[in-house]
Amino acid sequence: MIIPYLISTNMNNAQKIIDKIKTENIKHRQAWIFSAQELMTWSAFLLFILIGSISFSIILFAISVSGFDLLLHFKHSKMESVLVLLPLLWLAVLIFFLGASIASVVHTGRAYKLSFSKWVSLSTGISMAIGTLFFITGGARWLEHKFETNIESYESIQEKKTAIWSQPDLGTLSGEIISYDDQTITIKDWKSIIWNISYQEAFIAPVVKIEEGVQIKLNGTKTGSNTFKAESIKPWGGMPGKCVK
Amino acid sequence: MSLADLEYFACLVLKYESRLLTYIKKISQCTHDEAEDILQEAFIKIWKNLNGYDPKLTLESWIFRIVHNETISFWRKKTSYSKDNIVRLDDERLNFLMTAEDVDEMEGEKFFRIIEEVLPLLKQEYREVLVLKYMEDKSYEEISDILKIPEGTVATRINRAKKSFKALAGGKFDHTLFN
Numbered sequence: 001m002i003i004p005y006l007i008s009t010n011m012n013n014a015q016k017i018i019d020k021i022k023t024e025n026i027k028h029r030q031a032w033i034f035s036a037q038e039l040m041t042w043s044a045f046l047l048f049i050l051i052g053s054i055s056f057s058i059i060l061f062a063i064s065v066s067g068f069d070l071l072l073h074f075k076h077s078k079m080e081s082v083l084v085l086l087p088l089l090w091l092a093v094l095i096f097f098l099g100a101s102i103a104s105v106v107h108t109g110r111a112y113k114l115s116f117s118k119w120v121s122l123s124t125g126i127s128m129a130i131g132t133l134f135f136i137t138g139g140a141r142w143l144e145h146k147f148e149t150n151i152e153s154y155e156s157i158q159e160k161k162t163a164i165w166s167q168p169d170l171g172t173l174s175g176e177i178i179s180y181d182d183q184t185i186t187i188k189d190w191k192s193i194i195w196n197i198s199y200q201e202a203f204i205a206p207v208v209k210i211e212e213g214v215q216i217k218l219n220g221t222k223t224g225s226n227t228f229k230a231e232s233i234k235p236w237g238g239m240p241g242k243c244v245k
Numbered sequence: 246m247s248l249a250d251l252e253y254f255a256c257l258v259l260k261y262e263s264r265l266l267t268y269i270k271k272i273s274q275c276t277h278d279e280a281e282d283i284l285q286e287a288f289i290k291i292w293k294n295l296n297g298y299d300p301k302l303t304l305e306s307w308i309f310r311i312v313h314n315e316t317i318s319f320w321r322k323k324t325s326y327s328k329d330n331i332v333r334l335d336d337e338r339l340n341f342l343m344t345a346e347d348v349d350e351m352e353g354e355k356f357f358r359i360i361e362e363v364l365p366l367l368k369q370e371y372r373e374v375l376v377l378k379y380m381e382d383k384s385y386e387e388i389s390d391i392l393k394i395p396e397g398t399v400a401t402r403i404n405r406a407k408k409s410f411k412a413l414a415g416g417k418f419d420h421t422l423f424n
Contacts, residue, residue, distance in 0.1 A: 013258075013262055013266075013281055013284065013285070014255055014258040014259050014262055016285060017258055017285050017288045017289065018251060018254070018255050018258070020285070020289060021251065021254075021289065021292055022251070026289060026292060026293060027293070028292065028293060028294070028295050028296050029293055029294055029296055029297065030296060031296035031297075033296075033297075034294075034296060034297035109299055110299075110301070112389070112393040112394055112395065113389070113395060113396075114395060115395045115397065115398065118395075
């Protein structure tokens with residue numbers, strides 16, 4: 001027997017430990033507790049990655065809808081313009097859940113085999129890959145629309161886009177063509193204001209058809225209370241714009 | 246019969262007890278009594294968590310990891326209560342090094358005495374990798390498993406620890422140490 005042997009050989013330390021286990025009746029933690037902890041940590045990681053991916057896909061959607069070519073025309077600083085264009089809410093969600101996913105995965109059993117920076121890269125990479133896939137398959141557009149229709153205080157990307165492209169003083173204008181001739185296009189903007197656009201020197205994107213009912217967005221300069229000189233004319237793109245009351 | 250049986254667990258305690266006591270003392274500067282307390286708590290944890298043992302690790306690495314964590318936890322509590330004492334202790338050790346005699350005279354016991362004196366001066370993270378690598382003769386993979394850091398980080402830390410050690414020891418052991 002080993003325990004009597006411990007006593008007889010005066011192995012005090014070992015004996016103390018064994019005595020403590022016996023007298024306090026210390027039991028093993030159940031195996032399922034460890035499995036459950038590991039499972040929960042990995043599940044949390046996957047969930048956070050998924051939320052991060054969705055955020056990333058909506059950011060992609062916002063970029064595709066708003067069009068970052070606006071940066072070339074904005075008269076504000078580039079940084080300010082980027083901040084206006086980016087969906088900051090979704091950017092914050094993306095950063096938060098990326099952080100949460102990394103914080104959870106580093107607590108899994110063998111996570112220490114990869115360095116922290118590798119986990120950051122891996123989590124970001126996975127989020128971007130899934131997010132891109134979600135965006136390509138139209139998931140981001142669908143989800144954004146759900147948010148828009150179900151959450152009253154939510155400022156949709158479409159609303160944001162409308163606001164960005166309705167600043168004639170800053171060189172942006174958009175709306176629906178109601179009439180046109182060789183020199184002037186007349187549009188009705190989203191607030192139902194009529195604008196006369198001079199467009200002889202403007203770059204017109206090849207996909208734009210100048211005809212009644214077509215929705216367009218313009219860069220240029222405001223020349224009067226309801227007149228605008230266009231530098232470029234592009235299709236409105238994305239979801240059709242709506243008049244705001 | 247398995248480790249979950251108390252008698253076999255007792256064998257495990259006996260097998261590792263003295264090595265772990267030395268390890269605790271080397272990385273934490275604690276007294277023998279304190280080291281025994283730490284070890285006891287660590288073995289209780291090992292007993293409790295036997296079902297959580299990951300067979301991908303060697304049992305020894307797993308045991309060292311728990312003992313290491315317990316030691317660090319004890320050391321942090323201790324240093325947060327008595328920072329002034331630690332500084333004073335370090336100053337004494339530094340003085341010893343500054344007045345140490347020429348390297349030719351330092352042989353045998355003195356050689357190890359210097360190691361004993363320099364180790365506590367190192368940062369905790371350097372001390373532990375040096376002890377594991379050169380005193381416990383652990384591989385990078387085992388150190389990685391014990392400290393829960395990537396192997397690349399183990400290598401970096403060992404390099405920095407060696408430089409730091411040599412700087413503190415005044416370059417006296419460059420040719421003999423860390424081979």
